[in-house]
Amino acid sequence: MTGIIDRYRQYLPVSERTRVITLSEGNTPLIPAPRIAEWAGAPGLQVYLKYEGMNPTGSFKDRGMTMALTKAVEDGSKAVICASTGNTSASAAAYAARAGIRCVVLIPDGNIALGKLSQALVHGAEVYAVQGNFDDALAMVRQVSETSPITLVNSINPFRIEGQKSGSFEIVDVLGDAPDYQFMPVGNAGNITAYWKGYKEYRAHGKSRKLPKMMGWQAEGAAPIVRGEPVKDPKTIATAIKIGNPASWKQAVAARDESGGGIDAVSDEEILEAYKALASLEGVFCEPASAAGVAGLKKYARTDEAFSRSRAAVVCILTGHGLKDPDRAMAVVPRPRTIAPTLDAIQRELKI
Numbered sequence: 038m039t040g041i042i043d044r045y046r047q048y049l050p051v052s053e054r055t056r057v058i059t060l061s062e063g064n065t066p067l068i069p070a071p072r073i074a075e076w077a078g079a080p081g082l083q084v085y086l087k088y089e090g091m092n093p094t095g096s097f098k099d100r101g102m103t104m105a106l107t108k109a110v111e112d113g114s115k116a117v118i119c120a121s122t123g124n125t126s127a128s129a130a131a132y133a134a135r136a137g138i139r140c141v142v143l144i145p146d147g148n149i150a151l152g153k154l155s156q157a158l159v160h161g162a163e164v165y166a167v168q169g170n171f172d173d174a175l176a177m178v179r180q181v182s183e184t185s186p187i188t189l190v191n192s193i194n195p196f197r198i199e200g201q202k203s204g205s206f207e208i209v210d211v212l213g214d215a216p217d218y219q220f221m222p223v224g225n226a227g228n229i230t231a232y233w234k235g236y237k238e239y240r241a242h243g244k245s246r247k248l249p250k251m252m253g254w255q256a257e258g259a260a261p262i263v264r265g266e267p268v269k270d271p272k273t274i275a276t277a278i279k280i281g282n283p284a285s286w287k288q289a290v291a292a293r294d295e296s297g298g299g300i301d302a303v304s305d306e307e308i309l310e311a312y313k314a315l316a317s318l319e320g321v322f323c324e325p326a327s328a329a330g331v332a333g334l335k336k337y338a339r340t341d342e343a344f345s346r347s348r349a350a351v352v353c354i355l356t357g358h359g360l361k362d363p364d365r366a367m368a369v370v371p372r373p374r375t376i377a378p379t380l381d382a383i384q385r386e387l388k389i
């Protein structure tokens with residue numbers, strides 16, 4: 038069984054003796070997406086989708102969680118805790134189950150997608166629904182982990198970032214170099230931090246010549262980095278990135294500035310348009326938050342003509358699987374028509 042720790046061992050803080058907690062995460066597909074390039078009004082772009090929904094629990098969090106749980110166990114920890122908009126808790130619960138240790142999760146009450154909640158519960162985590170938002174829950178788990186023998190596995194845990202940087206390594210391994218641009222959603226800002234670290238380290242090891250411009254996208258109603266101040270009551274249909282005070286704010290700004298990229302916002306309408314386009318034009322089903330980066334690609338192509346006419350290599354990170362949030366999918370598509378069980382009935386419908 039090979040996950041990201043075995044594949045990239047030399048770049049990660051593990052030793053020969055480390056017992057690796059893995060579910061064979063990583064090695065996710067990098068899918069060419071020419072129809073998304075056309076949809077974005079930039080048909081010359083070489084667009085690729087890094088489909089992180091193909092990880093064992095259906096999101097990119099597994100890359101960080103294999104490292105976080107491996108190190109927690111190595112350090113003798115018997116319990117982990119996290120706050121989550123859903124995916125972190127699903128992943129922590131699965132890896133803790135595999136490690137055979139306790140997992141406690143705090144979620145914002147009523148604000149996480151059903152698929153994610155079912156995962157945390159089925160893997161046996163102790164789940165508490167906080168009457169507040171993600172930022173409130175994160176403040177609580179930070180305090181608990183400071184005063185009790187329980188390991189925090191949110192992305193402020195540096196091992197999470199170490200694991201998640203493997204996403205950059207895989208992209209460079211497939212393309213033979215870093216892309217020119219990377220578009221991705223930004224919530225708590227751990228992932229943009231991790232990808233940027235990964236690209237820089239891989240280049241330092243002579244694995245790539247370029248570094249990408251890091252293009253991060255927040256939802257308009259939850260865009261603290263864009264606005265330059267925390268958002269008290271964040272709002273967006275993309276519940277995964279409904280965050281008003283990101284923990285890795287400074288690191289995200291550094292990734293943006295060092296790379297010559299940008300962090301901007303897209304509306305919920307733009308996110309849903311991209312979400313539907315990915316599913317219907319490319320056959321790739323991601324969750325709404327994941328589509329924020331692709332919505333950003335279209336927005337950016339509209340505002341930068343040189344970019345939209347170029348043949349730049351662009352990678353969009355699709356952070357989570359569409360099946361995580363079936364309620365959202367059903368809300369944006371027509372219901373199936375009910376018909377009689379006869380040949381005549383179906384032929385009348387098909388008009389062929």
Ligand code: F0G
Nearest residue numbers: 121122124125224225226227228356357
């Ligand atoms: N996309 C998805 C599907 C996510 O679940 C998250 C974060 C992000 C993007 C943003 O990544 O926080 O590293 O900037 N989800 C966290 C969670 C907050 O609790 O599952 P980020």
